[in-house]
Amino acid sequence: MTEKELKILGIKLKNYGTSTGSDWFTNKDTILSSSPTNGKPIARIERTSHKDYEKVIKEAENAKLIWRDIPAPKRGEVIRQLGEKLRETKPTLGKLVSYEMGKSYQEGLGEVQEMIDICDFAVGISRQLYGNTIHSERPGHRMYDQYHPLGIVGIITAFNFPVAVWAWNSALALVCGNVVVWKPSEKTPLCAIACQHILADILKSNKLPEGISSLITGDAEVGTWLSKDRRIPLISATGSTRMGRQVAITVAERFGKTLLELGGNNAIVVTPNADLKMTIIGAVFGAVGTAGQRCTSTRRLIVHESIYDKVQQSLVEAYKQIKIGDPLDTQYHMGPLIDTDAVQIYVNALTKIKEQGGKILVTGRVLDGEGYESGCYVTPVIAEVENHLDIVQEETFAPILYLIKYSGDVRNAIELQNNVRQGLSSAIMTTNLREAEIFLSQNGSDCGIANVNIGTSGAEIGGAFGGEKETGGGRESGSDAWKVYMRRQTNTINYTSSLPLAQGIKFDL
Template identity: 30%
Template structure:
């Protein structure tokens, strides 16, 4: 007997709908490698319907006083808590993530982030009104940009959806969001939650819409005439394509792309503590995190000791089933990603040494062992390109100047960390490292109040914080004559 696949649907103007042409794609649980659902493969007619719904809902949502939008977001946060177990189950099946970690590491920050932006809705800031020309008063209006086309990734589909819709809705925009074609389940559930809140509080459910589909669906969203802004979290290639497509009608673009975070470890570091924290930051979520601690640069004086300790930590790190509370991470998200990670290992140069891991785990699903690779050079592929898997590379540096040069010597510039007891050195490094975030003696913590975003090919625009909120607003100058 074959198990019937669950049927996921688009959410457009408050209704769950199949794709207009009936096309679907199968959704696979990466922990088993087996399909568990179907989702719409949306085309132009579906995108048109969602954009029209968001456009129709925009004027009333825009014109609400901020306190009313805040009420909606606070109610959404409450509902996330009330339906947490549903969200956890959906995300675990979506991604193969350990249930316990979704419960402890994703639900609480998501709820907190929604509540943060609920507060931000009432904290619009601008220059003080005043007379900057004799006889005239100038004021600044901060307004929503309009309909936002948003594309979320597959590594944190639920949390990245929050990072996108929360500031957009708080600022008065309406939303059409597309989850990855491999991870639509939790976003469809979020649509049910938000739609029910909008309905209860008497607002148009067209404020929030979900379209399932593939890259072509995303392209149709970005190129559609209605959205004023396109936001994507994804690969560098996808970001470049979005920027090119959006340029045709000068849409605003918000890009959070890849990362290759350097982890610079100096000789005065507490090695056991650093190894413990770095291995968690490198392997959490199977290394499928743009800020993951995957590129370690360690001072030559402690290189051998550090590598041995890191390899031991990797051998003690566990990946496995979603219901095993002892595992740190689950599988890679899809078969293509498993193939990509394997490819990096297979193409390692002769001078590289696999200190731990380096192979697929089990014969079911897309699990990969926690891996440490040493003996690498700055221009090696695995140092320069984002692996997006549970692989930590190690290089040995001789002095601070070389550490900075190698740390900055990649095309990505999202996150980095410095490990030292020397405060002055930490300050010098934080100034010299060309990354959107520099952690000192830690790696990967995020808070709603602080911005997340990078430079160079890691994209532009900020998530979280007041800066992320500002990205979803536009500035208008209003000048009035005092002569009446």
């Protein structure tokens, strides 16, 4: 990206300590932002010190007193302005997402569109923060429940969706009357800085405190500060199951609340009644989109034995057409992995597949040569395996698709699909109504997301997003996910001159 494009997003590289030479990699007080597309450093960003962290939290505490007293529809107006600004900056912000994270430019634009969509959704929610009116058993009494802001919401996000997940949380948390403190992935800090600039400018133009939205940068240590901080009632954390488990334990020790969006091990069930053309499109995009680095990426394809060979052949042919290269070049389907550490995880997974008895159908390798100088480009893999293998039970954040054969009816496939520790996204490909309904029933998929005739990857803003088991149980985005950012209060009003007790209890004086 050019400096001119970054300035559109409020980023002036000289303000972030850009440099050249070996000191890019040796300064412990900074985070290096580099692009996996070419391996080149973009900027060096200062880490948040504990002293600065305390300043941020104090400003947030002051800002929350002002923000929560602003009527919810007025808060919604601020988020509407955010959505409009995102529309203006979509091409540039989408390009930054693509360049810093490595996903295709089309996916970068799609991620910014998710931000716009959640802003639109949140504006509507700002006029619908409803409680219930409840009939009291006592005459002359009225009961109802209402929702109040929590205060400060801490947001920890992952590299694979460096801007959208922040928006999912912030748009809703803000219209609910909270202020937010964001700790982004240290692998994509510039995307976070761009978003912070956009919202900060809107707050300033509305004469609102900048502490309504704050950004802190750093590694896991900074995330631990958030998790331990009793001044932050809710921590929303997106990332690996390992990270989420630590956050959950730390926050639970102080009786805080968590919203966890963690690992996925997503499967598509393909029955004999599937539309195979749709199946191949859904499976290939699900497996190679974002280079397999989505939490909803398709990891497993569970195929009925009667069509297994046909599906396998079609997939192998489809994989021959996948083009890998610079994600900003729209001719390519797949870009790089986020860094060389991710590449090593990919390589290790291929070794484990072979060691555990799997069969590689489409061989994977690390690409080198012209255009692949970063060392982060790999080829997608298809492996024939059994569901119980240890490597299949893990989530490998890479473009590796496992083919698994099933026999009998759809219930056998569902049992295989559910037999992993994660429970995020799932799908079935079938034109048979009974199979679809069984899959969606209480005896069907155990995931938070269950789709029919679409893949596991990609979700609309209107529905609640999240999963069960080691996925963490959190729900973000649509439906009534806004309620997690608020505290519920039950109110009972007695407008009589007597004091009857509940359950008919008598207590006379």
